[in-house]
Amino acid sequence: MTTKPAAHKRRATREEHRLGLLRTMTTIRRFEEACVELYSATRIRGFLHLYVGEEAVATGVLAALGPDDAVVSTYREHGHALARGVPMDAVMAEMFGKQTGCSRGRGGSMHLFDKSVGLIGGNAIVGGGIPLAVGLALADRMQDRGRVTACFFGDGAAAEGEFHESLNLASLWRLPVLFCCENNLYAMGTAIAKEHARTNLAARASSYGIESAAVDGMDVLAVEEAAREAVRGIRAGGGPRFLELDTYRFRAHSMYDSDRYRNKAEISTWKERDPIDALVTALRAEGHLTEESLAHLESDIGEQIARAVAAAEAAPLEPVEDLTRFVCSEEVEA
């Protein structure tokens, strides 16, 4: 099993894999930076919740999933959508409210869906997606599919009744769910210590009989490793797993706020742990990344974003006559 050529090949794959992780995280970061500008220029409207600083979480967890697995996300889900493989053009067009958007302009930033990659939202009710993920897992179990459902939510959701009800249910029925708690320390503007009597969220999940772990969410490699281990356990029939991914959002809750609830020192301390910088540093130290290749990566992503924006600008709007489409299904089961 560990012949030399294979080992060599695996090493090369690992390196490429890490560069792939870097590309994904950078894509998410640059995409969102472009969104900020487009929002400021009123090309994007509504709420816009940015994932800047948290890219390692979506990137690491989703790297551990297979193509048939399912993902349920939150309203801060640009990162999950891009990391899961929703085409950037479709995500950007959705931001613009265009027909070519991944939800045909009906969802916007908070409701990105893509059946082809198993992304079931984009849920803007805090905790609202958790029961849904449990049900998807139930359907998989009842139909003997080997699928795992990854369910993302934040530390704020852990205060919702739906979180507790759902963890209990998933554990009770040993369902194949990977609970991914993105603990960025704030439920909008409320610090975790002001919200939870017990801030160790992984410990609370353990109390439902779910195997749980806290992971450094600023380290994409650590996230991926923890997620792979958890997914293996779930596929082996061990029931749900819970990962608390400790992370931080560098920007406001939604687009802009005045950061009255946290101080600049805290923000800059976390920025020193920027997951992209950390991976860049590591790859450089290992000799896998040069200035030139990094610049190439950036310009590549920049062009991709520019194309996505141009395509979104040019894309048609959903005709108003179709306003009430998709309230009810258009085809009735025979």
Add this chain to the structure above:
Amino acid sequence: MSETLETTYRDALRDAIREAMRADDRVFLMGEDVGDYGGCFAVSLGLLEEFGPERVRDTPLSESAFVGADIGAAIGGMRPIVEIMTVNFSLLALDQIMNNAASLLHMSGGQFNVPLVIRMTTGAGRQLAAQHSHSLEGWYAHIPGLRVVTPATLEDARGMLATALRDPDPVLMFEHGSLYPMKGTLATDAGAVDIDHAAVRRPGTDVSLITYGGSLGKALAAAALLDQDGVSADVIDLRTLRPLDDTAIVESVRRTHHAVIVDEGWRSGGISAEISARIMEEALYDLDAPVERVCTAEVPLPYAKHLEEAALPQPPGIAAAALRTLG
């Protein structure tokens, strides 16, 4: 003529569930006490024994989680039937029903439909007081993306579920608590019924009594009283509150020129207001009197029998309202 059998509303519902589960492996029943206990109102009695605990699934008291899980299961390819003990408890799952079940299809641009049936008990008349007696189906009928059905007869109790399960979108079925013991005969081959149209339960010429669910019996009793006064009442059973069968309502009002809406929900902002508004919109020039409404008094329902009776629509009050429209 087909054979008939003596049955009850409760048994008709159970037969419908059993038939659906035998016909389609994807169908399963889930809810509080649907298994070992046999259902709070004994609708699922015996189903656990036939189908086993995987398909007749007792849940913890977590309305939001199990309704949400059924939404997920529906998206995941199953055809769940979820039972919520009473409409008041459904409020604990309102988030899932409204923000997920009703919205996902539209929000996803048509990608994720939710083929789910949610059954629940509604209504008063059993002295269960203010947390087990309300009629909130009108609230649910407010929500685009849901279908709301209200079986009032044995045929509908037996036949609406099968049709609801064929619907690709969420269907909420409201079973009036006073109807479970209702007895009658049903064709042995009774099965799926249409859930798009209202039904004329008693044809008449002078005044339209428009109602549904648990109030149908009261409207029919009122029609009998009116008959003594020489007034012929047309009794419309709406059957489905969303989408409303405007055509049937308007057709009746065009014939009688007088309309009384009977609804066990409250009057303010209720489904009766919606029906009245549609009559104004579509049949104003056929009205020979203002539309009358007979609804539940605007109180959380009280326990004491005489108070509860006074709060609810009753046949003499319905008849009196009909006579008022006739001048």
Add this chain to the structure above:
Amino acid sequence: MPSLGADMDEGTLLEWLVKPGDAVHKGDIVAVVDTAKAAVEVESFVEGVVQHLLVEPGTTVPVGEVMATFGETGPAPGGAPAPAVVPVERHPAPPVHSPLVRREAERRGVDLAQVVGTGPGGTITRDDVTRAAEAASALPTHPRPVARPTRISATPYARRLAEELGVDLATLVRSDGEPIRAEDVRTAASGAAAVPPTPEPEVAHVFRPDAMRAAIAALMTRSKREIPHYYLATTVDLTRALDWMHDRNRTLPVTERLVPAALLLKATALAAQANPTLNGLWIDGSFVPSKEVHLGIAISLRGGGLVAPALHDAANLSVADLMAQMRDLVTRSRNGRLRGSELSDPTLTVTNLGEQGVEVVHGVIYPPQVALVGFGRVVERPWAVDGLIGVRPVTSVTLAGDHRATDGFTGSRFLAAIDQRLQQPEEL
């Protein structure tokens, strides 16, 4: 001015954090802006050197307004460039006016499209409207339109029918203030066409005891709940009336013979005609008198229960006709073949429990009627007339009156009138 939130239309510049000549990198904080919610730091999306700051701190500007320009190098000598050269496209603000401005414009008859706004971003202020209104008032004004004719109260269906049947609603206005209904229009139309009204069909009324009980329960409960009853009673000497009746019956075939009830009903009808405030209906808080006296006759049914169909226009029937119609009503009531109008038309009801042997009846009024007359059994009693005691046939006559509609004085005058009529039977 960048859009800093979903609900932001404008912002107030609090502070510049850069000055002309400063080099700025993408992402640098260049200004602080006060939105409706909070003070927010504004970042630059460009690299370059600040050329001109176009907005003064403290100024409120709409989203999209240019606040500063950047260039490759420092600022050019001279003043700020014209806004036409600015790099950010400015979206003209849609013509949205505040409710206050709209209301004021409507009140003062000002067309907002013609007003030049002086508010932030060219919005129209209340003062702008005032100025425009004052300018307009210098011009000749239009005369006020003439007052609209009084609206006729009719139901929508009645209106439609009137149009279809060519009936002028103005001729049908009801004295009771109630809206004109379809039935009024139909009646007028048939009268206009000189077509005799088609006789109302008899409909089968199957009186089911339980349902009827429920109906009586509802009606009587309503009566006792809503109507403040007062009760009066008097005893009437029937010697003359019965003598006259017996005389008359001797000449008649059995089928046409009178019974005392016919006399009592006719006397009641005449008394009601003379006391119209007891004959009619109480509707929506006021008494609506009836021209005709439609006497409701309480008839008990064999299977239990009670109906009180109308003897139409009883005051204008001869006693013989009244007798015939009364027989017919009783027969049809017991066969369940009454007309709808007979059930709905009574204006005053009479109950005669004398047949059952009771002497006095204190009745309950049928809503929305305002009175009920009761006759007891005809009994022989010692009776003093002109100081002499004799034995005479007498009966008690009672009145239950609705105190909202009448007082005891009216009631007693009414009972006295019945007595008086019965003392002159030949006039009945």
